[in-house]
Amino acid sequence: MQCRAGRTIAEKILGAHAGRELGAGEFAIVSVDQLLGTDGSAPMAIDLFARMGFEEVFEASRIAFSCDHYAPASSARIAALHEKMRDFAQSRGITLFRVGEGIGHQRMVEEGRVRPGTIVAGADSHCVTYGALNAFGIGIGASDLAAAMATGKLWLKVPQTLRIILKGRLDPPAQAKDVVLELLRRLRADGADYLALEFSGEGVLTLSIEERIVIANMATEAGAKAALFACDEATREFLDGLGIRDCAPIEPDPQAHYVDSLTIDLSEVTSRLEHVDFFRNRDSQIV
Numbered sequence: 316m317q318c319r320a321g322r323t324i325a326e327k328i329l330g331a332h333a334g335r336e337l338g339a340g341e342f343a344i345v346s347v348d349q350l351l352g353t354d355g356s357a358p359m360a361i362d363l364f365a366r367m368g369f370e371e372v373f374e375a376s377r378i379a380f381s382c383d384h385y386a387p388a389s390s391a392r393i394a395a396l397h398e399k400m401r402d403f404a405q406s407r408g409i410t411l412f413r414v415g416e417g418i419g420h421q422r423m424v425e426e427g428r429v430r431p432g433t434i435v436a437g438a439d440s441h442c443v444t445y446g447a448l449n450a451f452g453i454g455i456g457a458s459d460l461a462a463a464m465a466t467g468k469l470w471l472k473v474p475q476t477l478r479i480i481l482k483g484r485l486d487p488p489a490q491a492k493d494v495v496l497e498l499l500r501r502l503r504a505d506g507a508d509y510l511a512l513e514f515s516g517e518g519v520l521t522l523s524i525e526e527r528i529v530i531a532n533m534a535t536e537a538g539a540k541a542a543l544f545a546c547d548e549a550t551r552e553f554l555d556g557l558g559i560r561d562c563a564p565i566e567p568d569p570q571a572h573y574v575d576s577l578t579i580d581l582s583e584v585t586s587r588l589e590h591v592d593f594f595r596n597r598d599s600q601i602v
Contacts, residue, residue: 321568323476324543325511328451328565332434339475339572344468348450349377349428351437352464353419355384356457358396360438361403363461373467375408379428381419382412420444424528430554431546432563436460436469440535446512446543447527449550449564453541474511474540475574481518483582491526493584495533501577508538510574513567518581519544524553 322330322338330337332345352360357380372378380400388394397414404411412422420441429435431449436442438460445452455469463469479498485491512534514527522530527544534542544550546564554562 321570321572323511323567323571323573324449324513324545324565325451325474325476325541326571327567328432328434329471329473331432331565337473339473339574341473342470343473344470345434346468347377347436347463348430348433349423349435350379350460350463351419351423351435351439351442352378352380352400352460353384353437353439354380354382354386354393354396354400356438356460357400357403359457360460360464361399363458364464367461367465369461369465372407372409372464376410377467378464379410379412379419379423379426380404381422382414382416383418386414388414420532424448425557427554427557427559430559430562431550432565434469436463441532443535443539443542444528444532446534446541447524447531448554449544449546451511451541451543452531454535472509474509476511476513476571477507478573478576479512479514480516480576480578481514481522481581482516482578483518483580484521485581485584488586489581489584490586491522491529492533493586494526494579494581495530495536497579497584498530498577499533499537502537504536505538507534509540510538511541511543512537512539513573514542514544515567516578518579520547520549521581522549524549 333343382397385393429445429448429450433450435445435450436453436455438457440454442452442454531542545566
């Protein structure tokens with residue numbers, strides 16, 4: 316690792332959870348604050364948990380399962396997978412978000428399991444969502460989930476960071492999804508492979524937490540390992556509404572190193588609805 320004058324949000328969070336300073340490219344074992352398993356991954360993780368010889372989880376209050384991918388169960392096989400999750404969760408005191416109780420990522424946020432400066436991992440690529448609240452949200456595989464449920468730790472490579480500078484303000488009907496679609500248009504499907512996206516600029520201040528959640532959630536479509544926003548007044552107000560006040564926000568250092576920067580002017584982002592209206596008016600149907 317090269318010596319650098321400053322560190323990014325991702326490097327700081329991972330370093331704090333590894334117990335030492337870290338830079339992009341280094342490998343580290345980090346402690347995790349929260350874990351999520353869905354019905355698309357938890358059943359396999361439960362089987363692997365047993366095959367690895369584990370019996371007890373490291374801390375039940377830091378693990379949640381969510382039945383949200385195959386809900387309601389479409390077959391007896393899927394129903395059996397849900398039952399496996401229920402039995403495992405009940406026997407070990409793990410929180411289970413049942414069918415109809417909402418999408419797991421949203422529940423993780425609403426339950427106060429996602430806080431600034433934490434690492435929240437889950438066997439689902441859209442765990443990058445949690446970066447909206449200044450957390451390092453990361454998607455992992457079922458085997459990693461199984462090991463983390465037992466040890467509370469993950470092994471990973473510290474990603475380089477691509478800075479996304481937002482300026483201006485969205486002009487309705489443009490919405491947050493239009494922002495990330497513009498980002499994907501520029502980066503393409505692999506433009507952020509194993510990179511942490513760090514959103515900054517005065518444009519961020521104009522976005523609500525819900526809008527940031529949308530943007531962070533879809534960053535995985537460009538291959539991003541994480542998508543992080545700094546903690547600001549909007550973040551603190553959102554967390555305060557959940558009764559959360561004990562958190563440790565992380566900001567990048569002034570001289571943090573970025574692999575590159577990309578600027579998006581929110582005022583120039585157009586709504587995809589406008590294109591839909593164009594085709595509807597032209598052909599009397601959506602194409």
